[in-house]
Amino acid sequence: MLENHAILPCNGLDKNAGVISREIAIKLCENANNKIICPVYYRVAEGKYNKIAGEHSLLVIDGCQTRCASKLAAEKNLKVSRRVTISEEAKSHNIELKSNLRLLENENTLIEIILNGLNSPEDKVALSSDETTVFNKFDYETYQHGKFLFRVPANPEIYFNENDCWAYVIGTRARIGVTDFVQQNLSDILYFTPPEIGTEIDQFGEAGEIESSKSVFELVSPVSGKVISINEALIGKPELLNENPYELGWVAEIELTNFEDDKELLIGFDKYFEIMKKKVEDINV
């Protein structure tokens, strides 16, 4: 059961997804000790809501990809501990969102599913990561362009694709993430959507999303395999990706299924460093 949370929902009254977020927020407050932050009233009653947000963990419910609620949280410097996006949930449960502003069967089903998810204990990552696998020896080479510094790890066990993602491979396991090129390009990173634990990803398949106020970046997985854990720290602090997208801002761990084949379409440090430098010069970050 979700308890002791402040809930900041999208309140888009003229959109189906907004009406759904609002209903979920109300339901979460009905039988539990949670508190709603009204996004409209927040504009004029800042003190009241800052206090609530300061005393509780914060759940943000976004209606659609515009993510007004998340943007409001960022604007008010609130620390988000959980986040749900209605349009994404609808997609992943094959429920089509229409334009009606009253809750019908469709909406109620989705609300039920989302509430169940929020109220069940958070999926604890099966910390199968045996302690012997340590992915923390990054030997960087750096490239400076204007005021921007780009670090790229040169370890032979770290592979890259041309989509600026890396995979640090030890045995049958890999840790994946993005390079400094991505984080510098996006600048201030505000949201991180992890890949789902347990899903099988193909090489070049989507492995999460990173979003800044400027742009969205979809992680293109360098390797194929099963997602066995994600970097939980990024959910509350996506800015770690800006700080260091390697040791701190890695994205997920993958149990490799076909690395020998994957390798054929991966490059090592030398090649990636050249490609990246060229990109930096071309786009003038």
Place this chain on the structure above:
Amino acid sequence: MSETTFMGVERAKIDWKPTIDYTSCDFCMECVNFCPHKVFEVRETEVIKLIIRNPNNCVVFCRACSKICGPDALSFPDKNATTQRIKEIRKEESNA
């Protein structure tokens, strides 16, 4: 654009670009404003106000613009087929 190869394969040989579904596109131009690679072209005075002008500028395996398209009007080739094709071309070229 300088990216003329991808994984050692000539970019023009790889089929990777967005396809616009004109039955759902509402010409909001979010995708145009989003993508920095000049893949799209706006044609103000035409009925079809948006076309794919430079398909080979599209970054292979990028699908980012489809994420910001509200009506979900952008689609991409099958990723696995594209991966296979790239591998084949590499093989052909290394044998040649």
